[in-house]
Amino acid sequence: MSxxxxxxxxxxxxxxxxxxxxxxxxxxxxxxxNSVLDVVEVDIRSSLHYYSAEDVHALQDVPNYDRSAxxxxxxxxxxxxxxxxxxxxxxxxxxxxYADSSxxxxxxxxxxxxxxxxxxxxxxxxxxxxxxxxxxxxxGSNVQIFRPVSPYQNVSRRxxxxxxxxxxxxxxxxxxxxxxxxxxxxxYEKIRxxxxxxxxxxxxxxxxxxxWQDAGVINTTKPLLLSLIQxxxxxxxxxxTVPDDVEAIRxxxxxxxxxxxxxxxxxxxxxxxxxxxxxxISSIDGSKIxxxxxxxxxxxxxxxxxxxxxxxxxxxxxxxxSFTGFEVFVKYAINLLRCSKPLFYPxxxxxxxxxxxKPVGVKAFVRIKVYQLNxxxxxxxxxxxxxxxxxxxxxxxGLLVIDEDVEGYDEGEMVEVQLLEWVI
Amino acid sequence: MSxxxxxxxxxxxxxxxxxxxxxxxxxxxxxxxNSVLDVVEVDIRSSLHYYSAEDVHALQDVPNYDRSAxxxxxxxxxxxxxxxxxxxxxxxxxxxxYADSSxxxxxxxxxxxxxxxxxxxxxxxxxxxxxxxxxxxxxGSNVQIFRPVSPYQNVSRRxxxxxxxxxxxxxxxxxxxxxxxxxxxxxYEKIRxxxxxxxxxxxxxxxxxxxWQDAGVINTTKPLLLSLIQxxxxxxxxxxTVPDDVEAIRxxxxxxxxxxxxxxxxxxxxxxxxxxxxxxISSIDGSKIxxxxxxxxxxxxxxxxxxxxxxxxxxxxxxxxSFTGFEVFVKYAINLLRCSKPLFYPxxxxxxxxxxxKPVGVKAFVRIKVYQLNxxxxxxxxxxxxxxxxxxxxxxxGLLVIDEDVEGYDEGEMVEVQLLEWVI
Numbered sequence: 019m020s021x022x023x024x025x026x027x028x029x030x031x032x033x034x035x036x037x038x039x040x041x042x043x044x045x046x047x048x049x050x051x052n053s054v055l056d057v058v059e060v061d062i063r064s065s066l067h068y069y070s071a072e073d074v075h076a077l078q079d080v081p082n083y084d085r086s087a088x089x090x091x092x093x094x095x096x097x098x099x100x101x102x103x104x105x106x107x108x109x110x111x112x113x114x115x116y117a118d119s120s121x122x123x124x125x126x127x128x129x130x131x132x133x134x135x136x137x138x139x140x141x142x143x144x145x146x147x148x149x150x151x152x153x154x155x156x157x158g159s160n161v162q163i164f165r166p167v168s169p170y171q172n173v174s175r176r177x178x179x180x181x182x183x184x185x186x187x188x189x190x191x192x193x194x195x196x197x198x199x200x201x202x203x204x205x206y207e208k209i210r211x212x213x214x215x216x217x218x219x220x221x222x223x224x225x226x227x228x229x230w231q232d233a234g235v236i237n238t239t240k241p242l243l244l245s246l247i248q249x250x251x252x253x254x255x256x257x258x259t260v261p262d263d264v265e266a267i268r269x270x271x272x273x274x275x276x277x278x279x280x281x282x283x284x285x286x287x288x289x290x291x292x293x294x295x296x297x298x299i300s301s302i303d304g305s306k307i308x309x310x311x312x313x314x315x316x317x318x319x320x321x322x323x324x325x326x327x328x329x330x331x332x333x334x335x336x337x338x339x340s341f342t343g344f345e346v347f348v349k350y351a352i353n354l355l356r357c358s359k360p361l362f363y364p365x366x367x368x369x370x371x372x373x374x375x376k377p378v379g380v381k382a383f384v385r386i387k388v389y390q391l392n393x394x395x396x397x398x399x400x401x402x403x404x405x406x407x408x409x410x411x412x413x414x415x416g417l418l419v420i421d422e423d424v425e426g427y428d429e430g431e432m433v434e435v436q437l438l439e440w441v442i
Numbered sequence: 443m444s445x446x447x448x449x450x451x452x453x454x455x456x457x458x459x460x461x462x463x464x465x466x467x468x469x470x471x472x473x474x475x476n477s478v479l480d481v482v483e484v485d486i487r488s489s490l491h492y493y494s495a496e497d498v499h500a501l502q503d504v505p506n507y508d509r510s511a512x513x514x515x516x517x518x519x520x521x522x523x524x525x526x527x528x529x530x531x532x533x534x535x536x537x538x539x540y541a542d543s544s545x546x547x548x549x550x551x552x553x554x555x556x557x558x559x560x561x562x563x564x565x566x567x568x569x570x571x572x573x574x575x576x577x578x579x580x581x582g583s584n585v586q587i588f589r590p591v592s593p594y595q596n597v598s599r600r601x602x603x604x605x606x607x608x609x610x611x612x613x614x615x616x617x618x619x620x621x622x623x624x625x626x627x628x629x630y631e632k633i634r635x636x637x638x639x640x641x642x643x644x645x646x647x648x649x650x651x652x653x654w655q656d657a658g659v660i661n662t663t664k665p666l667l668l669s670l671i672q673x674x675x676x677x678x679x680x681x682x683t684v685p686d687d688v689e690a691i692r693x694x695x696x697x698x699x700x701x702x703x704x705x706x707x708x709x710x711x712x713x714x715x716x717x718x719x720x721x722x723i724s725s726i727d728g729s730k731i732x733x734x735x736x737x738x739x740x741x742x743x744x745x746x747x748x749x750x751x752x753x754x755x756x757x758x759x760x761x762x763x764s765f766t767g768f769e770v771f772v773k774y775a776i777n778l779l780r781c782s783k784p785l786f787y788p789x790x791x792x793x794x795x796x797x798x799x800k801p802v803g804v805k806a807f808v809r810i811k812v813y814q815l816n817x818x819x820x821x822x823x824x825x826x827x828x829x830x831x832x833x834x835x836x837x838x839x840g841l842l843v844i845d846e847d848v849e850g851y852d853e854g855e856m857v858e859v860q861l862l863e864w865v866i
Contacts, residue, residue: 062665063665063668066669066672066673077654078654080832082656116648116649117647117649117658117659118648118649118651118657118658118659119657120656120657121656121657122656138649138659140657174830178831179830179831179832179833180832180833186836187836194669194673194862194863195665195666195667195669195670195673195765196666196761196765196832196835196836197836198665198666198669199662199663199665199666199669199761199832200662200832200833200835200836202654202660202662202665203654203660203662203832204654205654206654207653207654223541224540224542225540225541225542225562227542229631230501230502230626230627230628230629230630230631232506232544232545232546233542233543233544233545233564234541234542235541235542235562236626236627238623238624238626238627239623241486241487241619241622241623241626242619242620242622242623243619244487245490245618245619245622245623246619248490249490249618249619337620337623341619341620364788364789364861365788406598406603407602407603408504408603408604408620408623408624408627409603409604409624411620411624412610412611412620412621412624437788438618439618
């Protein structure tokens with residue numbers, strides 16, 4: 019379905035003033051100033067894709083001792099400085115040291131002494147380098163060294179990976195596989211993270227069906243949002259679909275809000291007469307509509323309210339318009355709650371495959387198909403309108419964000435596209 | 443720890459011939475030619491991040507009828523062609539049609555007739571356009587139309603989102619939120635997908651500990667791999683750690699292989715004398731080492747075998763070297779099994795912050811810190827060596843892949859970096 023719903027909305031009702039996108043974001047920030055997510059402690063092995071609730075400093079030097087990087091002989095480098103094939107140094111072998119040997123049990127080297135060390139083994143006190151096996155020859159309780167080594171050659175220095183006290187993971191970091199491994203390496207078993215953001219979704223609309231039917235409209239917007247929530251490493255909760263009835267909507271909002279950090283509603287503006295979700299919100303004591311109606315396309319009817327102290331986003335019933343509202347506003351709120359930066363969208367500079375015009379004063383989110391041709395990237399705009407056309411997302415692979423004051427771009431102009439998927 | 447382990451390996455034992463990376467990939471492809479993953483049927487609402495096992499064609503036109511994109515009056519456009527404020531067309535209102543009205547119950551329009559339609563409502567037979575409410579005035583059982591509409595104005599055409607039979611999702615596609623929504627919209631409830639790839643991990647090494655200890659080496663490689671597996675939308679299974687004992691390794695491999703699609707081993711080359719994992723594999727009837735030792739850095743000791751018909755990857759015990767082996771070879775095998783393309787790495791062109799030299803004949807995977815300065819991207823190479831240095835992954839945010847025949851790059855040269863995380 020087309021943008022028509024939205025244009026009619028603007029002409030017939032609602033939205034005395036439309037908020038600009040940036041102003042709307044500022045309003046969200048102010049509204050959530052005192053909102054803090056609970057912090058929980060999780061086992062590091064289970065911490066993938068949580069967000070760190072604090073700067074984490076290394077508990078230990080990593081490695082915790084100077085350790086051998088090879089299999090060979092730990093030496094005092096000065097002892098072997100003049101070694102050669104024709105004039106080997108002869109050292110006395112003191113002991114064998116393994117990666118799991120305890121440093122505290124090691125015999126310190128005296129001049130003229132050496133210990134066999136295997137990869138990862140701590141160097142004994144006084145040793146400062148390792149000669150590899152292939153540059154040596156065992157000789158009873160002695161060994162011949164054929165080559166000099168410089169200080170710390172073949173040695174992993176104490177603290178070269180992480181120094182005790184240095185930051186391993188910053189507050190608000192999404193824990194990726196290497197963070198998890200690094201945290202374990204510095205001696206942690208647990209980490210304090212923000213609890214996953216809980217986001218409830220309520221659909222409104224008497225015409226909506228859960229299964230495809232010849233009559234009615236199958237609700238694709240709710241499963242779309244629940245999946246987007248999952249991709250943001252949050253927990254999505256389905257609070258069902260309510261008919262076009264203010265009281266039913268209000269009751270469902272109050273029920274859902276109890277355990278949620280954020281609530282999303284979809285639709286409630288399609289039957290015509292009034293904006294049912296706004297009416298439902300307004301009927302709740304102490305609620306406040308922060309903004310409703312944004313100068314963006316698609317997604318003009320997007321709104322945000324604070325109800326019982328929690329953020330509620332009023333999203334379109336149309337899947338692509340709700341997608342845009344989620345991308346721009348809900349993600350922003352999620353990241354505020356967990357002190358994180360937004361997930362990175364890869365960007366590509368591409369040549370616009372055809373002219374693209376848009377109304378001035380409106381921020382546009384155009385679905386784009388990016389493709390490669392003769393080594394060049396091209397961006398084909400799918401449709402500026404069509405807030406219901408899921409095919410603009412499945413056939414496209416990117417988004418072009420065009421600012422309010424831009425009228426559009428000519429064919430052949432270079433634009434920067436945010437990629438939602440890879441480019442084939 | 444440094445690359446030392448690997449260099450000593452090459453000098454003292456193993457690896458009569460080293461495989462090039464591309465040749466090794468070809469060998470994997472040939473080895474897995476007849477490997478097919480089971481196909482399972484899942485509810486579309488639960489299909490996020492599965493891979494489609496077939497091309498899926500739309501079961502229905504979407505929309506399934508011409509539907510109104512606005513609230514207004516459905517008309518035969520020809521009837522209102524000369525409408526104006528001063529000379530409105532007068533039409534007789536037949537019925538009201540809602541989004542959930544059944545098309546089959548609708549009264550066809552005769553000339554001079556109109557029906558009220560709400561957004562999403564099917565157009566009655568013979569109607570071909572919709573006049574918005576604001577361009578009309580109700581007048582008893584009639585309505586005055588003040589404006590002409592062109593054919594299909596304010597109409598979402600049947601099939602404009604998806605035409606029946608057109609491809610919604612191709613075989614091997616990773617199901618993202620919009621695919622899931624689109625599949626639901628065309629009438630599907632279930633989809634056939636590849637079962638998640640099951641990947642077992644066995645660590646070998648008598649020196650390894652599960653918890654940080656002053657002596658010994660905490661095993662960070664296994665949790666790293668299990669997390670990487672999860673990020674590839676596969677199921678990871680922890681088959682524990684076995685000591686440096688050929689029989690113990692062989693028994694664990696045989697036990698783990700039963701229910702796994704792919705098996706990974708880590709380490710087994712650090713105590714010196716022999717390559718225990720290779721020996722364990724060779725002791726299994728009908729097993730075949732496909733390659734072992736690759737001209738890459740880090741990750742030279744990486745290998746691949748077929749055991750009991752299943753792929754087993756021999757990875758380094760060092761986290762960064764095992765990471766590279768996973769990135770290059772294991773991911774490739776995963777994607778072969780599920781007929782998918784590799785997940786997209788965003789790339790950025792950046793100016794090399796300092797000179798970078800590497801041995802010719804070796805493919806290098808250099809960890810890079812990409813940053814922005816005065817609007818330019820810079821790439822700072824962290825360390826070419828250091829297969830144990832997790833900090834090169836946590837401090838870096840990208841990988842620079844340098845081909846075998848390149849000697850390196852000068853400071854200031856432009857290079858293309860694969861981003862593992864966003865650029866701050």
